[in-house]
Amino acid sequence: MKKVIFLRFSVGDGRRLFPYPPLYREPDTDYICFTNDTRVRSSAWEIEVVEETAQVDLEPHLKRYDVRMELQPNQIQMGDVWSAADREENVITVPSLEELPLVSFELEKLAPTSDGEGNYVYRRNPVYTEGKYNGRPLLLTIGVPVSNQIDTIDRCLSHIKPLLDQLDAELLVIDTGSTDGTVEVCKKYGARVIAHPWHDNMSAVRNEGIYHARGEWYMSIDDDEWFEDVEEILYFFKQGVCRAYDKASYIQRNYGDSAGTSYEDYHTLRIARITPQLHFEGRIHDSLIMEPIYDKACLLHSYAHHYGFAQDNAEKKREKFVRNTHILLQDVYEYPWNLRYLFQLANEYRCIERYDVAVKLFAEAVAVAKEMKDIKPGKSSAVMLIACLYETYDRRIFPWGKELLHMFPLATAEAAFIAWCQEGIAFQYKLPPEQVLEYYIHYKENLERYRKNPAAGQYLVFYGLATVEQELYIMDAEAMAFCSYLALGREEEALDILSAISMDVVKDRRSNMLAGAFAAGDRVYNAFFGNLTDMQWEEWSEEILGAALAALTQDPAHDRLAERMPDLLAGLSVSAIISWFEHGGTQDDGIQRERLYEYVLKYDTEGCSIQELCFYAWVLKEEYAGNREAENSRELLCQYLFMVAVFAERYYNPDLLMNAECRAVPPDICAAYRMALVLADGRASHENVMLLKQALAIFPAFHEEIRGILSELSADG
Secondary structure (H helix, E strand, O other), rough: OOOOEEEEHHHHHHHOOOOOOOOOOOOOOEEEEEEEOOOOOOOOEEEEEEEOHHHHHHHHHHOOOOEEEOOOOOEEEOOOOOOOOOOHHHHOOOOHHOOOOOOOOHHHHHHHHOOOOOOOOOOOOOOOOOOOOOOOEEEEEEEEEEEOOOOOOHHHHHHHHHHHHHHHEEEEEEOOOOOOOOHHHHOOOOOEEEEEOOOOOHHHEEEEEEEEHHEEEEEEEOOEEEEOOHHHHHHHHOOOOHHOEEEEEEEEEEOOOOOOOEEEEEEEOOOOOOOOOEEEEEOOEEEOOOOOOOEEEEEEEEEEEEEEOOOOOOOHHHHHHHHHHHHHHHHHHHHOOHHHHHHHHHHHHHHHHHHHHHHHHHHHHHHHHHHHHOOOEEEHHHHHHHHHHHHHOOOOOHHHHHOOOOOOOHHHHHHHHHHHHHHHHHHHHHOOOHHHHHHHHHHHHHHHHHHHHHHHHHHOOOOOOHHHHHHHHHHHHHHHHHHHHHHHOOOOHHHHHHOOOOOOOOOOOOOOHHHHHHHHHHHHHHHHHHHHOOOHHHHOHHHHHHHHHHHHHHHOHHHHHHHHHHHHHOOOOHHHHHHHHHHOHHOOOOOHHHHHHHHHHHHOOOOHHHHHHHHHHHHHHHHHOOOOOOOHHHHHHHHHHHHHHHHHHHHOOOOHOOOOOOOOHHHHHHHHHEEEEEEEEOOOOHHHHHHHHHHHHHHHHHHHHHHHHHHHHHHHH
């Protein structure tokens, strides 16, 4: 059976002379691109030039095929379409610039930054000959574009002051129109200030700084960034290390929230030796450009804090997206061959969590990069495409990731990131533990490669360093592997991993680990819970209880689980047990309430710890609350009330339970205790009626129950 996937393409269908290549190719299938333009080229499609591309005119070319599928010029095949249940899931339709949501592209307002041949236009930098630094008078110029950042500018400049004090350096400020006192602060640091009005072009601003710089080297930093320290940068220049290099990167630490709890490091090229051709390109998300001969780069680890990507201020995030995207669209249109702009456009949509759009744009960047053999933007786009699939728990991360992983030569950090994402989604969807461990092993292999040579895995990796550098991500992968080994009964491997896990770091997976340890054999159980500190027992009490009960109710026949419960409960505090119930613990999807009730009914209160009594009482309370209309509701009520009474008498001073003015005992416990006394006595005495009225005043939620008891007592009397 002969199969074909075909498309009809003309240059008018896009701004490039080739169709999107498929990112997945079906075996035993021909790929044919029909076009009436002889300029069209493709490394992925067989090009057939025809006079007319209408369907009827293509029939003579297609009649030899038994199975056909047509892709549109704006579509990219991402996965299997012949056997897939939903073929559309594996075909991405790329939106045009005019179709993008939330922004509008206005071609008529485009102010070109290129010449007629697509080359970026900039002013060549002047040549100095009299200075002692290769003709220039200073060693370093630090350029800072500023625009109304009075809240951050002093912090920015104070942290680069050691460079100004200890090097032959100058501070050059490029003012784009500040009116809030920012420039005055800069002058206190000895800044030379030049004006360059803002025209939606950050490269033009930075290039103005390079043009007026007097240093042999130029370093650019933004007015809302600040270095943690500059010792390594100082060493780079003071010790003459710079003489062996042409450029250097420092780390921009991009925070995901204003609290600084999550971040991603990115080595950004912002330091370079000034040549006549040195310049930045890009209206926004600019990039430093040097001639190819100047290729010796030094990887510096000084890092600058940057909160520009913080995601927890929705209004600010939206404003920044609209501003950036409006500018980016111009670069995407004017430079269709420069995939850095398309990548940044896709990332803007990712930052506002429009993953549906981001996936399409990243896929477009990957496809174009594949055709152009443009490795750097291709691999970065592939990694970010995986990141979007991970954020949306998209199962396509498995087949797509398999293809993307081998499409470009990835850095070890990037390969580790993809494997980490796949492990996380496999674990989330409870796929077979063997599959989870397959991704874990891939992750660990790349993590070890990275650790042997971090520099090779860092340079200009846009995303993914966190998964190999930050303990939070590393421990997350280990925690999932621990649970997966336990699920397979491979406790030795689980114990090996457990010894390397920092439980204080593991958060999102802690409940999974607790559940696995609770259901495991004695060695794992004792190793896990025996190593918990008193502080961890207290802090994680509710998590421990929830995980234990989930394991217990999912496998009630497992005697070992039931045997461990008394000791486990005895290790918890009464307040933690009550808090777990009050926070809706029994409503967790993993807990079957009716099985908890069955478990409690098996045990006698004789010899129980106070924590066990508390737990049993609240299980009975939950069972009664869920069955108040049932025929056996009275029986359930009595069970609950009598259990509360036993608990309350042992935990609280009995005098407090009977004191109407007491506030030291929760009101529902006082009410339940008094109702239990009345039921136990069974008489319609004045004292019992008063106790019930007090219970009603304390906790009116028992109104119906108290009326029922009063009626029964009256009838009996």
